[in-house]
Amino acid sequence: MKPYLELSDIFGEKSLDERKMELASRFKAYRKRSGLTQLQLSDRSGVPYGTVKRFERTGSISLDSLWLLTEALGCDDQLDNLFGELPLTVDDLRG
Secondary structure, X not given: OOOOOOHHHHHOOXXXXXXXXXXXXXXXXXHHHOOOOHHHHHHHXXXXXXXXXXXXXXXXXXXXXXXXXXXXXXXXXXXXXXXXXXXXXXXHHHO
């Protein structure tokens, strides 16, 4: 248990580290569903094995490496949709 409180503890919002770990966990599930080991994915994507291993363990990865990994798994279309259309605002409707 942590010896201190964070705002996320009070308001129920996730910290950056928690969000990164959730992303890494979902990614790992995609990798496993594809039947690939970390080493096989590394070979297929060109991303160093240590980077794949660190990403799944810590959630830390560069955007370039993440893109290469998602391409190798065939799920890079999800990154294409990351920043989709901006939601309409009241000013847009008035304009």
